[in-house]
Amino acid sequence: MPRKRDYIRLPEKLAATLACLLSQEVRDDLRSRKVPAPEVLSLFHFDHIILHSFGGSDEWWNLDPKLVKPHQEKSKIDTKIAAKAKRIDKKWIPFKEAILAGRKPPKRISRWPKRKFRQWQPLKSPATSKPRSPLRTPTTGRATSSNWRTTR
Numbered sequence: 596m597p598r599k600r601d602y603i604r605l606p607e608k609l610a611a612t613l614a615c616l617l618s619q620e621v622r623d624d625l626r627s628r629k630v631p632a633p634e635v636l637s638l639f640h641f642d643h644i645i646l647h648s649f650g651g652s653d654e655w656w657n658l659d660p661k662l663v664k665p666h667q668e669k670s671k672i673d674t675k676i677a678a679k680a681k682r683i684d685k686k687w688i689p690f691k692e693a694i695l696a697g698r699k700p701p702k703r704i705s706r707w708p709k710r711k712f713r714q715w716q717p718l719k720s721p722a723t724s725k726p727r728s729p730l731r732t733p734t735t736g737r738a739t740s741s742n743w744r745t746t747r
Contacts, residue, residue, distance in 0.1 A: 610635040613660055640666040648677040 610632035614622050617638075625635060641658045645651030661669070693700040 604632075606632045606636060613639050616660060616662075638662060642666050642669060646673055646677055649680070 614625060614635055617625070639660045640663055642661045643651045643653075644657050644659055647653075651657050690700045
């Protein structure tokens with residue numbers, strides 16, 4: 596009489612499935628040593644495809660199994676991306692609120708100091724009273740910066 600098949604526990608199924616993501620040599624080594632399922636599972640972390648901080652769900656279609664080391668490297672990058680997105684959102688909250696309320700958005704404060712603009716003024720030649728060309732010098736034919744003066 597044939598033996599009745601036992602129920603296969605979920606961690607065993609999951610370990611067998613994740614082991615298929617490993618290289619053949621590693622998988623054969625784990626099988627030859629008959630490593631328990633929890634040890635195989637400890638080799639993997641689940642990565643969110645759409646970041647959890649951006650509203651990504653914990654459903655199977657948004658999870659990607661990765662080995663621990665690559666997942667840690669990707670998580671460092673993802674954390675920086677999420678933090679930057681949060682900073683940008685926080686910066687633009689007053690603007691968004693004003694637009695949605697139908698008001699004029701607040702003026703942004705510039706981080707650059709105010710400065711005087713430079714305006715071109717022709718220089719007079721010492722020998723004649725005619726203005727010299729601001730684009731070329733008589734000796735080199737190159738433009739000079741001395742033709743530009745700051746107005747006060």
